[in-house]
Amino acid sequence: MDQVPRTKTDSGDSSARDEQAAIETSGLTKRYGDDVLAVDDLNLTVYEGEIFGFLGPNGAGKSTTIDVLMDYVRPTSGSATVLGFDAQADTRAIHQRVGILPDGYGLYDRLTGRKHLEYAVDLKGADDDPATLLERVGLDPSAADRAVGGYSKGMTQRLALAIALVGDPDLLILDEPSSGLDPNGVRLVREIARDHADRGGTVFFSSHILSQVEAVCDRVAILNRGRLVAVDSIGGLRDALGTGSTVTLAVDAIPDELTLGELAGVTDVAVDGRTIRVNVDDPAAKVAVIDRIREDGAAVLDVSIAESSLEDLFTAYTGDTPSEAAAQEVGE
Numbered sequence: 001m002d003q004v005p006r007t008k009t010d011s012g013d014s015s016a017r018d019e020q021a022a023i024e025t026s027g028l029t030k031r032y033g034d035d036v037l038a039v040d041d042l043n044l045t046v047y048e049g050e051i052f053g054f055l056g057p058n059g060a061g062k063s064t065t066i067d068v069l070m071d072y073v074r075p076t077s078g079s080a081t082v083l084g085f086d087a088q089a090d091t092r093a094i095h096q097r098v099g100i101l102p103d104g105y106g107l108y109d110r111l112t113g114r115k116h117l118e119y120a121v122d123l124k125g126a127d128d129d130p131a132t133l134l135e136r137v138g139l140d141p142s143a144a145d146r147a148v149g150g151y152s153k154g155m156t157q158r159l160a161l162a163i164a165l166v167g168d169p170d171l172l173i174l175d176e177p178s179s180g181l182d183p184n185g186v187r188l189v190r191e192i193a194r195d196h197a198d199r200g201g202t203v204f205f206s207s208h209i210l211s212q213v214e215a216v217c218d219r220v221a222i223l224n225r226g227r228l229v230a231v232d233s234i235g236g237l238r239d240a241l242g243t244g245s246t247v248t249l250a251v252d253a254i255p256d257e258l259t260l261g262e263l264a265g266v267t268d269v270a271v272d273g274r275t276i277r278v279n280v281d282d283p284a285a286k287v288a289v290i291d292r293i294r295e296d297g298a299a300v301l302d303v304s305i306a307e308s309s310l311e312d313l314f315t316a317y318t319g320d321t322p323s324e325a326a327a328q329e330v331g332e
């Protein structure tokens with residue numbers, strides 16, 4: 001191994017550490033046979049300390065990208081580094097420092113949850129107390145002593161999450177972590193992601209559950225048909241698309257002369273009874289809208305502001321609408 005490993009604790013200078021790439025791909029391409037281009041010339045940088053959302057519809061290439069990062073599959077061309085290590089040459093070093101919750105995982109039906117954890121601790125040469133990990137993921141100790149064949153999907157997912165946390169990894173890769181989880185479990189995943197980042201770790205969070213990514217991630221990448229179509233903060237994506245916000249005003253009476261449409265940043269005005277809906281593409285216009293309607297002579301009885309959802313952004317970038325199932329899975 002010719003590269004120096006990086007760990008969460010080896011840098012006293014957080015600003016320098018923040019500039020380092022936890023994941024970097026360069027021209028990464030993966031074909032399956034002649035027909036399937038799963039990942040297409042992907043150039044992506046995820047910085048240490050980020051919670052990074054990797055978003056895309058089914059079949060976009062998210063799991064394939066993760067498979068290449070972990071050397072489960074070989075790229076057709078291009079390269080990738082993880083924590084400064086080459087994804088194909090330094091696989092052992094990467095596996096030692098990365099905790100992964102894969103999209104599909106193989107657990108042994110007849111082994112208990114605790115045995116799975118003990119095995120994972122041994123494999124990583126870590127010294128975690130399984131009880132602490134079980135508590136962190138909300139798995140009851142009595143459940144931990146049962147064979148995983150009898151686990152519900154949610155319990156299995158919690159165990160897989162505990163396994164990913166073994167050895168306090170520098171990088172946590174979560175592939176569809178909320179799959180099978182109830183709202184409490186979904187919240188737990190968010191808390192674990194935040195907690196991991198607060199301790200200086202990096203989280204790479206792949207999901208098609210949009211609101212979850214929106215709630216927890218510093219930046220997101222949107223992948224569509226193997227290609228990167230956007231990388232930015234949620235706010236940055238909103239600004240770039242100009243999907244903006246909707247200000248809804250309840251007023252005592254609609255002024256005879258409504259001049260809201262003349263304001264800078266206002267893109268649309270609709271009146272319904274004594275409710276006025278104003279679309280704005282500039283955050284500063286929200287307050288100006290309220291001031292202007294008062295100047296026009298109306299008393300404002302109520303105001304609500306709806307920001308465009310990540311779902312709108314996702315649709316705008318990919319042309320795909322997330323599935324009903326995905327929307328329901330959000331569940332909160």
Ligand SMILES: Nc1ncnc2c1ncn2[C@@H]1O[C@H](COP(=O)(O)OP(=O)(O)OP(=O)(O)O)[C@@H](O)[C@H]1O
Pocket residue numbers: 032036037038056057058059060061062063064065103208
């Ligand atoms: N082993 C394989 N052999 C052939 N094609 C594959 C293989 N694995 C993935 N693919 C194809 O590659 C493309 C990308 O799949 P991938 O699983 O990476 O997408 P994804 O974004 O993770 O989707 P999902 O959200 O459904 O898991 C899809 O068209 C998929 O059918």
